Amino acid sequence: MRKRAKKMLRSLSLKPSYLPFKSIFHTSSLRSVVLNTRAFSSAVSPPSKAIVYETHGQPDVVTKLVNIPGAELKENDVCVKMLAAPINPSDINRIQGVYPVRPEPPAIGGYEGVGEVYSVGSAVTSFSPGDWVIPSPPSSGMWQTYVVKDQNVWHKVNKGVPMEYAATITVNPLTALLLLEDCITLNSGDAIVQNGATSMVGQCVIQLAKSRGIHSINIIRDRPGVDEVKERLKHLGADEVFTENELEVKNVKSLLGGIPEPALGFNCVGGKSASLVLKILRQGGTMVTYGGMSKKPVTVSTSSFIFKELSLRGFWLQNWLNTDKTEEGRRMIDRLLGLVQDEKLKYKMELTPFNDFNTALDKALGKHGSQPKQVIKF
Numbered sequence: 001m002r003k004r005a006k007k008m009l010r011s012l013s014l015k016p017s018y019l020p021f022k023s024i025f026h027t028s029s030l031r032s033v034v035l036n037t038r039a040f041s042s043a044v045s046p047p048s049k050a051i052v053y054e055t056h057g058q059p060d061v062v063t064k065l066v067n068i069p070g071a072e073l074k075e076n077d078v079c080v081k082m083l084a085a086p087i088n089p090s091d092i093n094r095i096q097g098v099y100p101v102r103p104e105p106p107a108i109g110g111y112e113g114v115g116e117v118y119s120v121g122s123a124v125t126s127f128s129p130g131d132w133v134i135p136s137p138p139s140s141g142m143w144q145t146y147v148v149k150d151q152n153v154w155h156k157v158n159k160g161v162p163m164e165y166a167a168t169i170t171v172n173p174l175t176a177l178l179l180l181e182d183c184i185t186l187n188s189g190d191a192i193v194q195n196g197a198t199s200m201v202g203q204c205v206i207q208l209a210k211s212r213g214i215h216s217i218n219i220i221r222d223r224p225g226v227d228e229v230k231e232r233l234k235h236l237g238a239d240e241v242f243t244e245n246e247l248e249v250k251n252v253k254s255l256l257g258g259i260p261e262p263a264l265g266f267n268c269v270g271g272k273s274a275s276l277v278l279k280i281l282r283q284g285g286t287m288v289t290y291g292g293m294s295k296k297p298v299t300v301s302t303s304s305f306i307f308k309e310l311s312l313r314g315f316w317l318q319n320w321l322n323t324d325k326t327e328e329g330r331r332m333i334d335r336l337l338g339l340v341q342d343e344k345l346k347y348k349m350e351l352t353p354f355n356d357f358n359t360a361l362d363k364a365l366g367k368h369g370s371q372p373k374q375v376i377k378f
């Protein structure tokens with residue numbers, strides 16, 4: 001029973017001293033395991049409120065708010081009072097059980113965020129109460145008011161940055177930076193093409209490309225308010241913004257004006273939208289797929305493989321971070337936060353109080369049409 005209890009608590013990213021309320025665990029044996037552990041604890045974190053899912057499924061059905069008693073702080077632990085955390089598409093996929101790397105339920109949602117150090121274990125010297133920290137690389141269980149994790153998980157960030165940016169800087173902006181810097185060598189004057197340009201990754205790609213003198217050709221889906229969206233993306237630095245329907249023409253190159261044909265394309269949608277990226281790429285170009293928002297496959301004509309010599313590849317941030325890139329990733333995050341502070345990087349977000357989590361979740365699930373990135377404020 002002790003083994004089972006520890007396994008369940010670990011899967012929630014909780015220390016073995018946590019006992020989620022009876023909505024999750026009912027057995028008295030589990031409670032006694034926790035109480036025995038607590039009896040020896042010296043420092044305990046405050047009780048936490050968490051968004052928990054007990055099984056995989058539709059996030060609006062399987063998630064619920066759960067109260068969790070305080071956790072014992074081990075000597076290397078840091079207790080963080082969460083300030084803000086986003087709802088990303090991959091968070092949804094983890095809860096649905098379709099993301100390749102995910103905690104086993106019962107689990108707490110959320111994978112990135114920012115918080116303030118509340119207390120530290122006896123051996124922790126590099127963090128002090130009041131510091132702002134983010135999990136870096138991202139780590140599960142961020143949708144809760146207090147998170148206790150080993151000090152190695154946390155990266156201190158500048159408190160001068162708005163908290164919603166610190167909360168969201170890793171998963172999407174870091175991906176945008178790596179797409180531009182890690183795929184092929186791009187020089188000032190070159191061009192890229194991307195779909196899903198309204199996404200947080202897309203908005204960052206536009207600005208980071210612009211800052212290097214790289215032109216961006218952007219594809220958005222046909223949706224209400226297209227003109228306003230185009231205006232907004234152009235204001236960020238987009239050279240061209242087209243809807244999918246506008247690109248359904250024979251001579252797509254004629255739409256590009258003086259922009260050189262791009263050698264690199266980014267696809268986070270799939271289906272018809274991915275085919276449009278391929279259509280715009282130049283001879284020998286490469287399309288990097290990093291998302292699949294339409295849930296439709298990428299299809300490539302035989303002729304474009306043979307005669308246009310296109311290359312296809314994928315990118316997954318988690319894979320990149322797994323290759324011992326923690327320190328490099330942290331340096332890149334600091335660079336991105338510097339750009340935010342200098343007002344050279346911005347993206348649309350909506351802050352929603354933790355108490356209204358369900359409203360934010362519904363918006364993130366697309367129940368109310370296109371919405372800005374939902375960020376929970378604790």
Ligand SMILES: NC(=O)c1ccc[n+]([C@@H]2O[C@H](COP(=O)([O-])OP(=O)(O)OC[C@H]3O[C@@H](n4cnc5c(N)ncnc54)[C@H](OP(=O)(O)O)[C@@H]3O)[C@@H](O)[C@H]2O)c1
Nearest residue numbers: 089175198199200201268290291292293294315316317370
């Ligand atoms: N591979 C990686 O390492 C990695 C890292 C980060 C993100 N990603 C992926 O990148 C993508 C964007 O993430 P994000 O957080 O930046 O997005 P986001 O800010 O949450 O925005 C969602 C984007 O998806 C579009 N969209 C939603 N439903 C769609 C549908 N059914 N068909 C076509 N487009 C749809 C939205 O378009 P509208 O504005 O028109 O609604 C918007 O552009 C996601 O697929 C995510 O999983 C991958």
